[in-house]
Amino acid sequence: MKSKFDAISSKPFWPAPRWLARGAHRMAWRELGRADGECWLLLHGGPGGGCQPGMLKPFDLGRQRVIAPDQRGAGASRPRGSIQANHTAALVADLEALREHLGVPRWSLLAGSWGTVVALGYARQHPQRVQRLVLRGAFRLTRREIGGLLLPSARKGKALGRSDAVWPVKPGTPLAWALADLAQLLQSGTPGVASLHALRGWALREMRDAAAGLRRSLLHARGSAAAALRREWAALRRRQRRAEAGLLRPRANRSDRLLWARYRVQAHYLRHRGFVRPGALDGAVRALARQGVAVAWVHGRFDAICPPANSRRWARMGLVAGAAVSLRLPPCGHLADEPAMRAALRQCLAGPPLGPP
Structure with missing residues (x-):
């Protein structure tokens, strides 16, 4: 049986995906780490990306359990590239179906970039199932962000x-x-x-x-x-x-x-x-604050894809609403694999859930 770490490379073992049927889609997901450990749901960016082995680096797989699904049409999920019945509400429903399938009472979420949109949507709809959120490089779906990339x-x-x-x-x-x-x-x-x-x-x-x-x-x-x-x-x-x-x-x-x-x-x-109504992301941040869901915002100070002002705005909004919030701005860009970002995420994941501000 393979260990969770390769003894030579010290890289996390990346298992073959398992599948969950969701209508015309089959959602791929992987499970890593300690079976009875603190459970984390890992949400990739994109849209259209997929979970990768490097995304496990902030975790301590000796004490944490990581569930890493690929969203509809993305990564190992099938049909690859399919946009049929593919929208944010469906992604949120897929995550809740996966939680029920696994029998996980509550889990924490680590999400990056586009994944922060999905995480906010899930947490707003199922706050009783969320222990805490760690959100990296938050994406607000603004014209500046999208146009800056494509125009x-x-x-x-x-x-x-x-x-x-x-x-x-x-x-x-x-x-x-x-x-x-x-x-x-x-x-x-x-x-x-x-x-x-x-x-x-x-x-x-x-x-x-x-x-x-x-x-x-x-x-x-x-x-x-x-x-x-x-x-x-x-x-x-x-x-x-x-x-x-x-x-x-x-x-x-x-x-x-x-x-x-x-x-x-x-x-x-x-x-x-993103199939998100105007103001819905702000509304999700306020709703989570009222419901007492702790959120750690982590944003690279030099991020040229999603501006750090996104996380500053939402952290401030959460604090005003009385939420348990932290904000870290490490000296790095958008990439999750930059050393300063990895270090900041490890600190967030290693610590206990935030208490009252």
């Missing part, structure tokens, strides 16, 4: 050269039109040239904004943290160079098919603003 920009550090030249969204395009065009391009499972440019260009845009935060982190890091960041930076730059080199490749490969599934789901959600 062309002449601003220094935002231009992508050859990628911008083939990016299907042209300067001056309204955001709603851009999202509709991208969603249409990614409908077919056998993408043409324009679709390949769209999904490859989308990946490059995400890497560009992740690199912006990582670069600023490097300016403030010292000692071993700086060395670890330089390795992260070098790895990200290698991925960027490979992506740039393959931008105009005429044929799709396996990597393109995975990107298609990811960005098809993401375009679907962003086009509908």
